[in-house]
Structure formats: C-alpha cells, structure tokens
Amino acid sequence: MSAARGILIGLGLGLVGAGGFVLLTEVPPDRYLGIVVWVGAAIVVHDAVIAPIAVAIGLGAARARGRVGRRGIAVAQGALLVGAILTAIALPAIIASTRGNPNPTILVGSYAWSLALAWAVLATVAAVALWRSGASARTVGSPQGAGAAADTGTESATDDGTGTARTK
Amino acid sequence: MADLTARVSARLAARLEPGVRRARDAAADPVKSERSAVVIGRLLAAAFLVCFATGLYSHLLQDPLPWIPLPTRPAELYRFTQGLHVISGIASVPLLLGKLWTVYPALFTWPPVRSLPNLLERVSIAVLVGVSLVEVTIGLLNIVQWYPFPFSFRSTHFALAWIAIGSLAIHIGVKLPVIARLWRRPARDDPDAAGRFVSRRAFVGGVTAATASAVLLTAGQSVDALSPFNVFAPRRMGVGPQGLPVNRTAAQAGVTETAVAPGWSLELVTPAGSRAFSLEELRRMPQADVVLPIACVEGWSQSASWRGVRLVDLLAEVGAEPTTPLVFTSLQTRGSFARTEMPPEYARDPLTLIALELNGSVLHVDHGYPARVIAPGRPGVMQTKWLRSIEVAA
Numbered sequence: 001m002s003a004a005r006g007i008l009i010g011l012g013l014g015l016v017g018a019g020g021f022v023l024l025t026e027v028p029p030d031r032y033l034g035i036v037v038w039v040g041a042a043i044v045v046h047d048a049v050i051a052p053i054a055v056a057i058g059l060g061a062a063r064a065r066g067r068v069g070r071r072g073i074a075v076a077q078g079a080l081l082v083g084a085i086l087t088a089i090a091l092p093a094i095i096a097s098t099r100g101n102p103n104p105t106i107l108v109g110s111y112a113w114s115l116a117l118a119w120a121v122l123a124t125v126a127a128v129a130l131w132r133s134g135a136s137a138r139t140v141g142s143p144q145g146a147g148a149a150a151d152t153g154t155e156s157a158t159d160d161g162t163g164t165a166r167t168k
Numbered sequence: 169m170a171d172l173t174a175r176v177s178a179r180l181a182a183r184l185e186p187g188v189r190r191a192r193d194a195a196a197d198p199v200k201s202e203r204s205a206v207v208i209g210r211l212l213a214a215a216f217l218v219c220f221a222t223g224l225y226s227h228l229l230q231d232p233l234p235w236i237p238l239p240t241r242p243a244e245l246y247r248f249t250q251g252l253h254v255i256s257g258i259a260s261v262p263l264l265l266g267k268l269w270t271v272y273p274a275l276f277t278w279p280p281v282r283s284l285p286n287l288l289e290r291v292s293i294a295v296l297v298g299v300s301l302v303e304v305t306i307g308l309l310n311i312v313q314w315y316p317f318p319f320s321f322r323s324t325h326f327a328l329a330w331i332a333i334g335s336l337a338i339h340i341g342v343k344l345p346v347i348a349r350l351w352r353r354p355a356r357d358d359p360d361a362a363g364r365f366v367s368r369r370a371f372v373g374g375v376t377a378a379t380a381s382a383v384l385l386t387a388g389q390s391v392d393a394l395s396p397f398n399v400f401a402p403r404r405m406g407v408g409p410q411g412l413p414v415n416r417t418a419a420q421a422g423v424t425e426t427a428v429a430p431g432w433s434l435e436l437v438t439p440a441g442s443r444a445f446s447l448e449e450l451r452r453m454p455q456a457d458v459v460l461p462i463a464c465v466e467g468w469s470q471s472a473s474w475r476g477v478r479l480v481d482l483l484a485e486v487g488a489e490p491t492t493p494l495v496f497t498s499l500q501t502r503g504s505f506a507r508t509e510m511p512p513e514y515a516r517d518p519l520t521l522i523a524l525e526l527n528g529s530v531l532h533v534d535h536g537y538p539a540r541v542i543a544p545g546r547p548g549v550m551q552t553k554w555l556r557s558i559e560v561a562a
Contacts, residue, residue, distance in 0.1 A: 001345060008341030015334025016295075022327035027319065034318030035302075035328075042301035043294060050265070051272045055195050061365040074366045078374035085262045085378040089308065089386065090400045096312035103417050105408035106313060114399045118385075
C-alpha cells in the first residue's frame with residue numbers, strides 16, 4: 001500500500017511538473033495572472049455560491065419532507081439536479097447564441113426553448129411525484145408512517161446521529 | 169511581540185471557530201460519507217482519465233512526435249477519441265459537482281491546518297478542485313466558441329490538464345487507504361439509510377440521471393445513433409452546406425475571393441522542382457471515392473462521401489515518395505492552421521484524397537473549394553481547405 005501511495009504521489013508530482021513546464025514554455029507569462037484568477041475564482045464560486053445553495057436546498061428539502069413524503073422529495077431533488085446540470089450545459093450555448101457567430105453551422109439549436117422545455121418536463125415529473133407521495137403520506141398519516149417525519153427539527157437531528165454512526 | 173501575536177491569533181480563533189463549526193454542521197449529512205466520495209470519485213476519475221488520454225491523443229496528432237508512429241486506421245479513430253473527449257468532459261460536470269457535494273463539509277475544519285503534510289494536502293486539493301472546475305468550464309465555452317477568458321484556450325487547456333491529472337494522482341495516493349477500504353460496500357453500510365434529505369442510493373441515482381441526460385442530449389453531435397436526441401450540443405449532424413457542418417467558413421478564413429478566383433492552381437513543390445496543377449487537370453486525373461469523417465477538435469463529427477485525386481497518385485505524377493512530413497498551405501490568411509504538416513504515413517494511405525467533391529457535388533466554398541485535404545483519422549483542423557500548395561521534402 002505504501003509503495004503504491006509513493007508511486008501515485010510521485011507520478012502526480014511529475015505530471016503537475018509537466019503541466020508547469022507546458023505553462024512555462026507554451027503560455028506567455030502575461031497570461032499567468034488571468035489563469036490564477038480564474039482558478040481562484042472557480043474555487044470561490046463553487047465553495048461560496050454553488051455549494052451553499054445546494055446545502056440550503058437540502059435543508060429546505062429536509063424541512064418539507066415531512067409534509068410531502070420521502071419519495072416525492074427525492075424525485076423532486078433529482079429533477080432539480082438534472083435541471084441544474086442541463087442549465088450549466090446549455091447556458092454557454094444560450095449566451096454564445098445571443099452574441100452571434102459568423103459561422104451559421106454552429107449554435108444551430110434553440111437552446112433557451114429547449115432548456116425551458118426540459119425544466120417543464122422535470123417540473124411535471126417532480127409535481128406528480130410530490131403529489132403522489134404527499135397523498136400517500138396524508139392517507140397513511142399515522143405517527144409510525146411517513147407522517148412521523150413531519151417533526152422536522154428533531155427528525156433531521158436523529159437522522160444525523162444514526163447516519164453518522166453508520167458511516168463512521 | 170510574541171505575546172501580542174498569540175493574543176491576536178487566540179482572538180481570531182475565538183471569533184472564527186464557531187462560524188466554521190456552524191458551517192460544517194449545516195453542510196453535514198450522513199450521505200456525505202467517505203463511501204459516497206469513493207462511489208462518485210471513481211466515476212469522476214474514470215471520466216477524467218478518458219478525457220485526459222483522448223485530449224493527449226488530439227494534441228499528439230496536431231503536434232506529432234517523430235518517434236511515435238501515428239495510426240491511419242481505423243479511419244474513424246479520431247472521430248471516436250475526440251467525440252469521447254467532449255462526452256467525458258460533459259459527463260464530468262455532474263460527476264465533479266456531485267463529488268464536491270460529498271466532501272464539502274471537509275472544507276470547514278478547525279484548526280484549518282493541522283500540520284505541514286495537512287497543509288500540503290489541502291493545497292493539492294485546492295489545485296485539483298480549482299483546475300478541474302476551470303478545465304470543464306473553458307471546455308464547455310470552447311465548444312460554443314465563446315472566449316470570455318484572458319488566456320488562449322488551446323495551450324491553457326493542455327497545461328491545466330496535466331496539472332489536474334497530476335493533482336488527481338496525488339489525491340488518490342493520499343486517500344488510497346480509504347479508497348481501498350471502501351471500494352466495496354462495507355458489511356454494515358446501508359445505501360438506503362436515511363440521509364438528511366435523501367439516501368445515498370437516491371443521491372447516486374440523481375447524479376447518474378443528471379450525467380445520463382447531459383450526455384444523451386449532447387452526444388448526438390458525434391454519435392450517429394444519438395443524433396435524434398441532440399438538443400444542447402452546438403453542432404447538429406446534417407446542418408451546414410452540403411449537409412455537413414463547417415469549422416471555419418470561407419468568410420472567416422478571408423478566402424471568399426481568392427478561393428473562387430479564376431486561374432487557381434495547386435502547386436506541388438518537390439526537391440526536383442515545382443509543378444502547378446489546374447482544377448481541370450486535377451479533374452481529368454483518375455478520381456477516387458472515399459467515405460471519411462470530418463472530426464473537429466471541438467468534438468462534433470460527421471461522416472461524408474468525398475471524391476477527388478488520391479494523394480499517392482498526385483505525388484506519383486511528380487515522382488515524389490513521401491518519407492518526411494508534407495507541408496500543406498492554404499489560401500487562408502487568418503487562423504493558425506493556414507499551414508499544416510502531414511506525417512508520411514497519412515500521405516501514403518490510399519484513402520487520403522485531394523478532394524474536389526463532397527456528397528455528390530462540387531465542394532462548397534465553405535468546405536474548401538477548389539480543393540482540400542481529406543485523410544483518415546486526422547483532426548478536422550488538419551484537413552486543410554482552400555489548398556494552395558503541397559511541399560514534399562527530400
């Protein structure tokens with residue numbers, strides 16, 4: 001194991017060195033600052049914007065789960081995730097389309113409409129799942145059933161405890 | 169002085185520590201376990217490795233190393249590798265974000281740095297995360313030809329790829345005991361256990377669904393079978409002059425007048441002298457029909473029928489035998505591919521044509537009229553359009 005770790009870390013350092021060599025030989029030095037800024041900004045945008053939004057959505061979902069049921073909230077979150085990824089993929093195409101390109105064979109799709117349609121499909125899937133699981137949560141409605149999850153504050157605390165114990 | 173420093177740092181710690189703890193508690197989730205990181209991480213590592221290998225191959229084809237022979241067959245090899253490059257890059261978007269989601273609470277530790285090895289590990293992870301995010305972002309921007317970043321795409325994407333894959337190897341090396349321990353699901357671990365809001369199975373399912381839909385809705389720009397589902401890719405099969413997309417139009421290359429000027433001829437320069445072939449002469453030579461793809465570095469590709477003079481026949485006309493790279497010069501005045509080199513193995517391949525026709529009619533000017541190169545297994549940017557001359561060295 002320790003030999004494999006040594007090889008991987010050594011190999012990694014060599015590859016990073018190769019990247020540094022390419023930077024030194026093929027990228028003009030006046031571009032370095034821009035690259036460093038982009039790499040730093042990528043970390044900040046992820047850690048301070050994207051990830052906190054994901055955490056906030058999760059906390060909101062945990063709170064709503066008791067009312068609408070586990071399955072519904074899982075499907076809704078899956079739909080949100082798919083939609084967010086498709087938005088990330090489509091957004092450059094949407095913006096680049098508005099900027100225009102002298103080449104008529106690129107950016108040939110209607111990306112904004114396609115994205116709107118994708119969100120409509122995902123919202124429908126999520127709404128159906130939420131309605132069905134909400135209905136079953138209400139009909140089961142006993143303290144032992146999905147209704148027990150309605151007590152959001154304590155519920156998430158117990159989840160944390162058991163889950164952590166399991167994974168640790 | 170030392171006393172003052174100690175007091176200031178103690179105050180700072182007292183202020184920051186509760187915030188860091190609160191952030192960690194807010195982000196914590198039983199589903200964000202080491203096992204989840206391994207499950208998503210190995211998929212991401214596979215996507216990155218495929219992306220790196222195929223990208224390296226593309227760079228090798230564009231800047232060949234004399235001691236590495238390049239394969240001319242299968243003719244669709246570059247179409248396959250470069251399509252895969254963009255597909256694996258797009259798949260990396262949900263996988264990377266999913267992986268970061270599972271480890272986000274680890275960002276908030278107190279104290280932020282425990283030891284020198286810990287500092288080095290955190291720095292290497294920062295490099296891995298930052299560079300990986302930039303690589304997929306500028307990759308997505310490049311395929312839509314939008315360049316809002318203050319550096320050149322090609323050389324930066326190449327340099328950062330080495331750094332990303334190197335810091336990935338370091339990261340795997342550091343985490344190897346954890347990866348080995350959790351490669352298979354531990355006996356007491358339950359993927360359906362409740363997380364804070366979803367189970368791990370639901371989380372992995374969501375990431376899989378996001379990856380599958382991102383790939384399904386874009387891969388059709390290079391995979392024939394998926395072209396009906398191509399909704400979000402910048403290119404679409406069949407859309408372009410003569411039913412084929414174009415990387416750079418005649419207007420973009422600045423050849424709208426020179427390409428159609430009467431009196432055009434293709435100059436063949438050999439050590440013995442040079443000879444000009446008019447378009448009529450080229451048309452009178454034996455014509456060959458081949459089916460070869462145009463495969464762009466930007467990931468789109470499409471197969472097409474080409475008709476023209478075999479390069480080997482043309483070279484035989486002047487008694488040239490290619491043993492060193494040939495130099496092709498285009499009429500285009502703009503762009504870095506106005507002059508390209510072709511290793512001799514491609515020049516000797518009977519599939520390589522000086523193409524005059526595409527899909528049954530004379531080449532459209534955007535496809536390189538009067539004559540262009542089409543060779544098996546090469547990037548589209550090397551399939552020089554609007555040919556002016558071919559040089560054969562001794």
